[in-house]
Amino acid sequence: MHKADIPRKTIYRLSIYNRALQRLRENSVATVSSEALATAAGVKPTQLRKDLTYFGQWGTRGLGYDVSGLSKAITEVLGMAKLQPVILVGAGQLGTALLRYGGFAREGFEVVAAFDADVARKRPRDIGIPILPMENLASFVSERVVKLAILTVPGKVAQEVANRLIECGVQAILNFAPAVLHVPERIAVNNVDLAIQLENLSYFVK
Amino acid sequence: MHKADIPRKTIYRLSIYNRALQRLRENSVATVSSEALATAAGVKPTQLRKDLTYFGQWGTRGLGYDVSGLSKAITEVLGMAKLQPVILVGAGQLGTALLRYGGFAREGFEVVAAFDADVARKRPRDIGIPILPMENLASFVSERVVKLAILTVPGKVAQEVANRLIECGVQAILNFAPAVLHVPERIAVNNVDLAIQLENLSYFVK
DNA sequence: CTGTGTGAAGGCTTTCACAGCC
DNA sequence: GGCTGTGAAAGCCTTCACACAG
Numbered sequence: 001m002h003k004a005d006i007p008r009k010t011i012y013r014l015s016i017y018n019r020a021l022q023r024l025r026e027n028s029v030a031t032v033s034s035e036a037l038a039t040a041a042g043v044k045p046t047q048l049r050k051d052l053t054y055f056g057q058w059g060t061r062g063l064g065y066d067v068s069g070l071s072k073a074i075t076e077v078l079g080m081a082k083l084q085p086v087i088l089v090g091a092g093q094l095g096t097a098l099l100r101y102g103g104f105a106r107e108g109f110e111v112v113a114a115f116d117a118d119v120a121r122k123r124p125r126d127i128g129i130p131i132l133p134m135e136n137l138a139s140f141v142s143e144r145v146v147k148l149a150i151l152t153v154p155g156k157v158a159q160e161v162a163n164r165l166i167e168c169g170v171q172a173i174l175n176f177a178p179a180v181l182h183v184p185e186r187i188a189v190n191n192v193d194l195a196i197q198l199e200n201l202s203y204f205v206k
Numbered sequence: 207m208h209k210a211d212i213p214r215k216t217i218y219r220l221s222i223y224n225r226a227l228q229r230l231r232e233n234s235v236a237t238v239s240s241e242a243l244a245t246a247a248g249v250k251p252t253q254l255r256k257d258l259t260y261f262g263q264w265g266t267r268g269l270g271y272d273v274s275g276l277s278k279a280i281t282e283v284l285g286m287a288k289l290q291p292v293i294l295v296g297a298g299q300l301g302t303a304l305l306r307y308g309g310f311a312r313e314g315f316e317v318v319a320a321f322d323a324d325v326a327r328k329r330p331r332d333i334g335i336p337i338l339p340m341e342n343l344a345s346f347v348s349e350r351v352v353k354l355a356i357l358t359v360p361g362k363v364a365q366e367v368a369n370r371l372i373e374c375g376v377q378a379i380l381n382f383a384p385a386v387l388h389v390p391e392r393i394a395v396n397n398v399d400l401a402i403q404l405e406n407l408s409y410f411v412k
Numbered sequence: 413c414t415g416t417g418t419g420a421a422g423g424c425t426t427t428c429a430c431a432g433c434c
Numbered sequence: 435g436g437c438t439g440t441g442a443a444a445g446c447c448t449t450c451a452c453a454c455a456g
Binding site: 065 | 413414415416417418
Binding site for chain 1: 217218221222224225226246247248283284285286290292299300302303304306307308309310312313314315353354356377378379380384386387388394396398399400401402403404405406407408409410411412
């Protein structure tokens with residue numbers, strides 16, 4: 001199960017499988033076939049089975065997969081077995097919204113602090129976690145051993161802030177800024193660009 | 207330039223190219239080489255050139271591409287030549303945040319209305335567009351000819367709401383709900399699942 | 413007989429190498 | 435000479451067909 005051999009797209013789908021498995025477990029389903037799980041995840045059964053073989057054999061032929069066993073295995077592979085501390089950089093409109101949203105905590109992440117150039121900026125409501133000045137970034141990241149960062153700064157400063165994060169030891173960035181980040185190969189970046197997603201859809205409407 | 211022949215991944219990159227071109231135009235750059243534009247977009251020059259050939263020949267050999275001409279062509283291909291009306295369904299925490307965010311308008315979209323099961327729900331600040339009850343959905347969509355919808359409802363009701371949107375004539379959905387939507391093939395869906403994006407990154411950190 | 417695991421085939425995307433035009 | 439346009443090759447991912455285990 002060495003990391004390098006699992007395709008990126010498979011990794012992405014593993015999260016989807018895991019979520020479906022969690023729902024099955026809530027409904028006290030003990031076993032599931034690749035057919036059923038694939039349908040729930042919106043993929044073909046063969047794809048699901050192939051995805052799973054990248055890190056082992058988890059099914060019982062003639063029967064299917066053990067729901068909680070498979071879920072545990074996927075959680076392990078994804079590196080989600082323990083709670084990951086995350087920081088958010090850029091506590092503006094979108095950043096504060098994501099903090100309040102709370103969809104992260106539910107899935108095993110804890111946003112432990114936010115950073116912003118203007119700590120005193122007016123914000124409609126309290127957010128529940130400290131908003132710290134950028135000066136504190138380096139010390140905080142190394143003390144708390146933070147490896148994941150959510151980047152919600154304006155596009156113009158995104159590269160600069162990303163560079164700083166990487167210097168501090170951050171290994172992966174979830175980038176909401178409308179900018180292409182140039183980073184060393186060892187750093188993982190996922191781009192979530194809302195405007196581009198919409199533009200993309202606009203192509204498909206008639 | 208028939209739609210079917212342009213790969214989905216290319217479509218996605220076209221938006222990125224267009225954004226880079228816009229920045230070049232702001233800086234009064236008239237001509238750009240595939241090399242330079244590719245660097246700005248974070249891709250290889252050959253990839254850029256191949257992408258562009260899917261819908262014509264836009265460069266001048268020995269010289270490069272005309273910035274504003276290429277930008278216009280891409281805008282046209284993406285179907286972004288005219289302002290697209292968009293609705294947002296689910297004005298909860300994440301939904302209202304996206305409305306205030308405003309990153310959409312900048313790129314040629316206008317969010318014309320939001321819908322929610324609970325119109326009277328407390329919201330920290332005014333949002334600038336009407337929040338309408340779900341009952342008004344069908345009439346609004348057909349009157350204003352809305353083809354694009356942003357879905358920010360809880361995962362449990364996402365499929366149900368999506369079905370309704372499709373019935374009303376919506377052709378493309380930007381789905382933020384943590385759920386796999388099952389839709390007819392003619393409907394385009396882009397999923398933006400924040401928790402899954404983070405999980406995905408968690409795999410790459412050591 | 414049911415349903416997983418997997419080598420091989422097929423399809424799609426990226427990259428290469430170089431022809432063609434300014 | 436410089437840079438685009440493009441067929442061919444390579445690489446990657448998905449799907450198929452079927453062997454194999456329970």
